[in-house]
Amino acid sequence: MPRRDTASWNTILAGFGQNDNVEQMEWIFHEMPQWNLVSWNAKLAAYAANGYLEETRWVFDSMPETDLFSWNTLLSAFAQGGSLQRARSIFDTMPERDLVSWTALITEFAKSGHLVQSRALFDEIPERNLVCWNAMISGYCQNGSLSQAQALFDEMPQRDLVSWTAMIAAYGENGHLSKAKEMFDRMPHKGLVPWITMLSSHAHSGDLSTARVMFESMPHHNLVAWNVIISAHAQAGHLQQTRKLFAAMPQRNLVSWNAMLLACSQHADSPRESRAVFDGMPQHDLVSWNAMLGAYSRLGHVEDARCLFDSMRRRERLDLVSLNVMLAAYTQRGHISEALLLFNGMAQQDIHSWTNILA
Known part of the structure; x- marks a missing residue:
């Protein structure tokens, strides 16, 4: 094998860091014959990307030299990690800043609902690009401040698809x-x-x-558009139209299948159609299992519901929704002892659990 130079080592190091393999990245780092600023920045970025804030700070403080990339990595780590005051402190001590620095802080303050601080930063920027404008507008939009968002939108020197x-x-x-x-x-x-x-x-x-x-x-139309329209009809209880849309789809994913299954489970006269959809699915998630369980429960097929519930338990596919659906199946058909046994064994209950058991 040819001898690796520092650039080759750095490529390997960055690869492990980007793949969330911090331990392997550390091993590679210590195997390197020498480090340069790129090596340190790759290590810093790996810890930052994985949310290790204190380790990120420690690596930064250990670096023999830093550049703007190093500072922006540290700043973004704390801002995205929710430590906004520490992020602001880092920002205030930066020897230089660029638009990445400003936008990182504006975005995270806005996401956290601190619109006054976010706007103050926006107003301080020496020069703005489209990313900064969009970050501030998105902050207003996410917090429901539509008049401020519209006013800022109207001021924009240019707009793009994001705006x-x-x-x-x-x-x-x-x-x-x-x-x-x-x-x-x-x-x-x-x-x-x-x-x-x-x-x-x-x-x-x-x-x-x-x-x-x-x-x-x-x-x-892409798959997202198809899923939006079929889900809307399914949720509205338009079973026949949901069937037609599902049949017309050029391709389907789990969202499409779950929409069809939910429509059947909530509105079909028999659980047979739900079961046919469920059995035809290429894969299932918890939504699929709960929808099928709901079909049995709604139509009073308690034994079928119990069998499916037991299968879900063996597969460790239960959540509070599953438990509440099974609880409803028992109480609606008068299986009080089974309902009480299930209710008392639940690690947590919510309003639906109590409503079912008291019905």
Whole structure:
């Protein structure tokens, strides 16, 4: 094997760090014949990416030299880790800053709801790029401060897909569908993401007729768009339409299958259709198991529910939803002793548990 130079070692080191293998990264680091700034930065980035804040600080303090990348890595680690005051302290002691430094702090303050501090930082930036503007607008949108978001959006010297989509999503999620549509219509260039954002807004509001018009107006559909429209019909109880959409899908994933299964489990007259969908699924998650359990429970098939529940227990696939569904199956059919036994054995109960046992 040819002798490795420092650049080769650094490539290996960074690879292990990026793959969440900190222990192996440390071993590689100590096997290296020599280190340079790139080596130290790779080690620092590995600890930061894995959320080891104190270790990140220790590595930074151990470095014989640092650069702006080192400082930004340390800053982002503490900001993204929720230690905002320490992040601010790091920011204030940085020998130099760039837009990455400013944006990291603006973004995390905004995500945590500290909009005053976030805006103060935004106003202090010596020069701004589109990323900074979008970070501040997204912060306002995520916190429901739509008037501030709109005012800042109107001030932007230029906008991109992120800017427009953030505003459309914010209006849609807060029930302002006419404003969302107004923003959507103003967009100079519409990609697939804004279409799906509008589709989701109408679907989640229960406006299926407009959602269907949006879906049919889209220039093309991807799997996400199909899943939004089928899930909306499933949740609304439109079983026949859900069947048609499911059959028309050019491809499906677990979300698609679960939407079809949930529609059957909640609205079909027999558990047979739910079972056929469940058995035809290429894979299951906890949502799938709970939906099938719910189909048996809703229609009073207690023994089938119990068999599936026992299978879920053996597979360690139970959660509080599973327990509550089985509890409902027992209480609705008068199996009081089994219900009490299950209830008393639950590690935790919620309002649904108590409602079922007291029914």
